[in-house]
Amino acid sequence: MKIISVVGARPNFMKIAPFIRAIERHNAQVSEPDAKVKHLLVHTGQHYDHQMSQTFFDALNIPSPDIHLGVGSGTHAEQVGNTMIAFEKVVMEQRPDWVVVVGDVNATLACSVTAKKQHVKCCHIEAGLRSGDWTMPEEINRLVTDRLSDLLLTPDKLSIENLKKEGAEDSRIDFVGNIMIDTLEEQREKAAALKIEEVLLNNLLLEGTKLPKFQEGQYAVMTLHRPSNVDHKEIFTPLVDFLTNEVSAEMPLFWPIHPRARKQLETFKLWDQVVETPNVVLLRPIGYHDMLRLNIGARLFLTDSGGLQEECTVLGTPCLTLRWNTERPITLWEHGGASVLVGNNVERIRQEYRNTLARKRKPVRPELWDGKTAGRCLEAIIKHS
Numbered sequence: 001m002k003i004i005s006v007v008g009a010r011p012n013f014m015k016i017a018p019f020i021r022a023i024e025r026h027n028a029q030v031s032e033p034d035a036k037v038k039h040l041l042v043h044t045g046q047h048y049d050h051q052m053s054q055t056f057f058d059a060l061n062i063p064s065p066d067i068h069l070g071v072g073s074g075t076h077a078e079q080v081g082n083t084m085i086a087f088e089k090v091v092m093e094q095r096p097d098w099v100v101v102v103g104d105v106n107a108t109l110a111c112s113v114t115a116k117k118q119h120v121k122c123c124h125i126e127a128g129l130r131s132g133d134w135t136m137p138e139e140i141n142r143l144v145t146d147r148l149s150d151l152l153l154t155p156d157k158l159s160i161e162n163l164k165k166e167g168a169e170d171s172r173i174d175f176v177g178n179i180m181i182d183t184l185e186e187q188r189e190k191a192a193a194l195k196i197e198e199v200l201l202n203n204l205l206l207e208g209t210k211l212p213k214f215q216e217g218q219y220a221v222m223t224l225h226r227p228s229n230v231d232h233k234e235i236f237t238p239l240v241d242f243l244t245n246e247v248s249a250e251m252p253l254f255w256p257i258h259p260r261a262r263k264q265l266e267t268f269k270l271w272d273q274v275v276e277t278p279n280v281v282l283l284r285p286i287g288y289h290d291m292l293r294l295n296i297g298a299r300l301f302l303t304d305s306g307g308l309q310e311e312c313t314v315l316g317t318p319c320l321t322l323r324w325n326t327e328r329p330i331t332l333w334e335h336g337g338a339s340v341l342v343g344n345n346v347e348r349i350r351q352e353y354r355n356t357l358a359r360k361r362k363p364v365r366p367e368l369w370d371g372k373t374a375g376r377c378l379e380a381i382i383k384h385s
């Protein structure tokens, strides 16, 4: 059997790493050549900065991509279109039995569509997540990918319900758990051994930044990258005011900054305000272990990232999710998780910020988030072949 798996952007890398290891384990166990899985890794190149891509290959021991499409940045249509054009050639040349896509980025959409148009079976790992918000590019990517995929591997049971409501047949759906947690479990010991101060000093965005005094368990970490938060001045400005005037007045705030957020701070002339707040430490986009280390020791996380919501749930870090909806309801407080949806309205954020500070760290482990999902994914593919 021949599998092509696809990565494009940062959140894909921690999902594909354990899948590749599961293939290696399988190949080491079977003796007949026909039972071995031939695997090719394709990187579309949506994320290309060293810190957004190569760092994760190194840290997670992901083999170099066999094929790099070099698509780069652009509008959604440019990214998806260019990926399809380049990936079609790969599929025609390689004729895999399966294309495996993960998550909900533009690579996921482009490569699932291309695979199906070439009559190649497609497997979607992390199927069935729905925010219900069709203005999010990721939601469009999820809907199309799931409609087309032959095999839908879900991280939780709520996702199975979503798929069934849309008419997906039971025979296409398998509940395998959350593959990202495989990576978390594999790497948490290594991350926990890092010193927070070194993580910060190694990743300072601005040379010469003086670190504020901080203690384990007594700082906040923030990440923001969604267009809905950072692309509008009237939304981003009050958020930045809240962070610089209120959060950082109570505790140090560590902020690894996504290229899009950085660009928008400059465009909206908020850059100086952030840089001049002594308790705010701006960091470059940071590597996997560094982020995990900061998360393990944080009193509070503020984020609009879905993956971090999930990691906070397993680590128990109280998390304010700066979105109005989530495709990952299992991470919410009301479902036993660590995260609260606060949108981008400062009144609401302030209120939940206070509530969250009163909460204790409470790790939880949703069903099958057990570090063994990748093996179940490969088994499911073999079973459906």
Ligand code: UD1
Residues within 6 Å of the ligand: 009, 010, 011, 046, 047, 048, 049, 052, 073, 074, 104, 105, 106, 107, 137, 138, 225, 258, 259, 260
């Ligand atoms: C993408 C994913 C999003 C994911 C996020 C994680 C889609 C639709 N979105 O959004 O789901 O949560 O990745 O980061 O696929 N840029 C760089 N260097 C890079 C990559 C991007 O500077 O290596 C800059 C470019 O100016 C680019 C902007 O960041 O225009 C946004 O990048 P893009 O890949 O379009 O989307 P993300 O916001 O990163």
